[in-house]
Amino acid sequence: MAIQLNRSIEWSPVIAGTILACAVSLVLVQFGQALGLSFTNLDSDELVTSGSLLAFGLWVLWVQISASITGGYLAGRMIANGDNTQEGELRDGAHGLLVWGLSSLLVAIAVGVAGLIAAMAAHGVDSDTSMALSDEMAKKVTIISGFALGASSLVSAVAAWVMATIGGDHRDRTIDLSRHIRFRRKATH
DSSP: OOOOOSSOOOHHHHHHHHHHHHHHHHHHHHHHHHTTOSGGGOOTTOOOOHHHHHHHHHHHHHHHHHHHHHHHHHHHHHOSSOOSSHHHHHHHHHHHHHHHHHHHHHHHHHHHHHHHHHHHHHTTSOTTTSOOOOHHHHHHHHHHHHHHHHHHHHHHHHHHHHHHHHHHHHHHTTOOOHHHHOOSOOOOO
């Protein structure tokens, strides 16, 4: 017996959630840059410590989870005509996962383009003036940052799924959040 879905993916909530997730990521990355939570702040003579790697890993985790939570919730909440069934929960979660996937893809493209631009700009620079880490330190940085990025991506995918199902549940139960985020005065009759 084939299972047939009664509707397809709604791309408008996915795109809206992705835009919000990318914007949250951008803002938090800018704050992190200002706080020195970026490897672009290292000088050539500065030592990369375990503490700085841990701080970077925790910051990446915070950025990805925050972005996934906001984008996933928005997508789940915006899906039209949701149903309060297990199938509806699966669809809501899938929309959150699509927000995570699309925003991760966009961030990867942006990082790749930035890396390409940086490599092209550094092509004319002498090797004496470029930052050089020891081989052992470079291996540690690669392993720890790679693990931190992979683990935080996995956790943020789960967060996007969960928050999309919560957003869908709030939509289905018509939970009114306006008392927490109201900017307009109540209309008087």
